[in-house]
Amino acid sequence: MIGKYIPVAVLALLTVSPARAEIARIKSSTGVAAIERGAGRLPAAPGLQLLAGDRLVTGKNGRISLSFIDNTRFSVGPNSRVSVKDFVYDRTRQRGSFLTQVDRGSLAIVSGHIAKSDRDAMKVRTPNSLLGVRGTRFIVEVPK
C-alpha cells in the first residue's frame, strides 16, 4: 500500500518545485510594501525572493524595487497592486515568457532577456489593455 503512494508524492514534488523557484529578488522598499503569496503576506524586505504568482502591494508612501533572473527590473510606485501572473525562464537559452498585471498604481520597467527572446514573450496587462514589450524602458500607470 505504502509503495503505491510514495511515487505519487515524489511526482507531485517534482512537478511543483520548478514553479516555486526564485524568479526575482527585492532590492529595496520603503513605506508600506508587501508581497502577497496565496493567502499570506510578507514584508518586502531587501533580499526576499519572489515566486511566480506573487503580488507586489504598496500603500500611500510605499515603494518596491526588484530585479528578475532574466535582468528585467521593476520599480513599483505608491498605492500599487502588481501581479506576476506568469514567469517562465530558461537560463541556458535565455528564453521564456512573462506576464505582469498592473491592477492599480504605477510600474516602471526595464525589460531583460525574455522580452528579447520572442516577439511579445513579455506582456503587461492593465484593466483595459494588453501590451507587448519589445525591449525597452517604460512606465505603466493605472489611476484608481
Added chain:
Amino acid sequence: MRGLGRLAAAGLFLGLSACQHSSLILLPDEGGGHGAVAVLEANGKPVDAVVSQPDSRTKLGDATPTTRPAQLKGDEIALLSGMPPPPKSFTLYFVEGTTDLTPESQPALAELRAEIARRPGVDVEVTGHTDTVGSAEDNDRLSQKRAEQILGLLATVGIHRSLMTAVGRGERDLREPTMDNVESAINRRVEVLVR
C-alpha cells in the same frame, strides 16, 4: 433596437475607460536608443498598434491609441530613480584545465566582492562559457560544470552560497566569434553578473 443597445454598451465602455485611463510612457533606454511597446488589446478587443516614440505618453483603452510627447511629472521621476541599478558583469579567466584564476583576473575578484557588498538584496549569477570545440550538448554540460566549480570557489572566498546561482550557456555567447571546433582561451571564461 439592437443598434441602440450596442451604442449604449459602447457608451458604458467609454465611460469605464474614461475613469480608468491607464497610460503608457515610453522612455529612452539607459544606454541611448529606445525600444517599442505594442498595444495588443483594448477593452478585450484586438488592437494593432506600436508605440515607438521615446518620451511619449499614450492613453490606453481606445481602439486607436493616441500618443503625445511627454514631460515627466515628479512622481514619475521618483519612480524611475527608484529603479535598481543595472546589473554589473565581471569576467574571470582561469589557467587552462584548472579552477585557478589567472593573475590578471585577481583584481576582478576584488572588484566583484566590493560590488556585492555595495548592493542591498544582491544576487549573483555565475555563467560558464565554452569555446566551440566539441558538441553543443557537451559544451552545455561543460559550461554548467565550470560555473558550479567557480561558484564553489567564490563560496570559499566568502561569497555566501545563498546569493549565487550557476548557469551554463555553452557556446551560445562567444566573446570572440569563431567557426565551429575552434579553440579559444578568450571564449573559455566565466562571467559573474551582480544584480
